[in-house]
Amino acid sequence: MIELQSAGYSYGGAGLLAGLDLGLPPGSFHFLIGPSGAGKTTLLRLCYGDLKPTSGQVLLDGRDTRTFDRDGLARIRRRIGVVHQDCQFIDHLSIRENVALPLTVSGRDVAAEATNLDQLLSWVGLAPRANALPPELSGGERQRAALARAVIMDPEIIIADEPTGNIDWEMSQRLLSLLAELNRMGKTVLVATHDLALIRAAKAQVSARVLRLANGVLTTGAAL
Numbered sequence: 001m002i003e004l005q006s007a008g009y010s011y012g013g014a015g016l017l018a019g020l021d022l023g024l025p026p027g028s029f030h031f032l033i034g035p036s037g038a039g040k041t042t043l044l045r046l047c048y049g050d051l052k053p054t055s056g057q058v059l060l061d062g063r064d065t066r067t068f069d070r071d072g073l074a075r076i077r078r079r080i081g082v083v084h085q086d087c088q089f090i091d092h093l094s095i096r097e098n099v100a101l102p103l104t105v106s107g108r109d110v111a112a113e114a115t116n117l118d119q120l121l122s123w124v125g126l127a128p129r130a131n132a133l134p135p136e137l138s139g140g141e142r143q144r145a146a147l148a149r150a151v152i153m154d155p156e157i158i159i160a161d162e163p164t165g166n167i168d169w170e171m172s173q174r175l176l177s178l179l180a181e182l183n184r185m186g187k188t189v190l191v192a193t194h195d196l197a198l199i200r201a202a203k204a205q206v207s208a209r210v211l212r213l214a215n216g217v218l219t220t221g222a223a224l
């Protein structure tokens with residue numbers, strides 16, 4: 001569903017990314033690695049339509065992201081769950097309300113989705129913390145809440161930017177297990193990470209490929 005065809009991006013001045021080709025087949029699991037500043041976040045943003053390429057094309061469901069109007073993009077974005085590097089919670093809303101936000105924004109009846117919401121909070125191990133505010137949570141809890149929010153709309157694709165950036169090994173493992181479980185359910189997963197130990201640990205759980213972005217070049221490694 002996501003395809004980059006000779007895609008590039010420039011924030012102005014010298015181009016950051018150019019000529020990138022990538023296909024993410026349904027049900028695949030990819031890690032994206034590369035040095036700090038290589039453009040991993042930028043590439044992820046291209047993949048979920050948050051940025052439009054300044055050269056080449058990014059296709060979502062076969063459609064060039066530059067042709068989507070605001071509503072069209074919002075519709076396709078509901079099928080892609082994103083876990084942002086900094087989680088991006090609304091601090092005065094509870095974790096439960098934050099996780100439910102995509103439902104609220106898309107006009108769904110949150111009360112009618114209460115069971116689904118509770119099951120999701122239990123799945124990420126946050127049922128006891130559902131009424132806490134985001135600043136009251138640990139880093140690992142925040143990341144799991146961000147994952148719950150990313151999957152509340154039952155997306156086909158999950159894109160996570162450094163989801164284990166600031167959390168300890170045990171919590172990283174827990175998050176990896178959740179992502180692996182989503183992948184076993186058939187979801188496409190793309191995870192940017194610096195954590196090579198996490199990738200090694202993933203071997204036991206998923207069949208993944210490692211994409212490496214460096215100096216504007218994207219290379220695909222062998223399957224794990």
Ligand SMILES: Nc1ncnc2c1ncn2[C@@H]1O[C@H](COP(=O)(O)OP(=O)(O)OP(=O)(O)O)[C@@H](O)[C@H]1O
Binds near residue numbers: 011034038040041
């Ligand atoms: N909004 C922006 N405007 C201008 N330059 C930007 C913007 N966002 C990112 N950049 C620059 O683009 C480059 C790539 O940034 P990006 O965040 O995509 O890299 P990254 O590989 O994800 O880095 P990290 O691993 O440190 O998170 C960096 O040099 C960054 O400063």
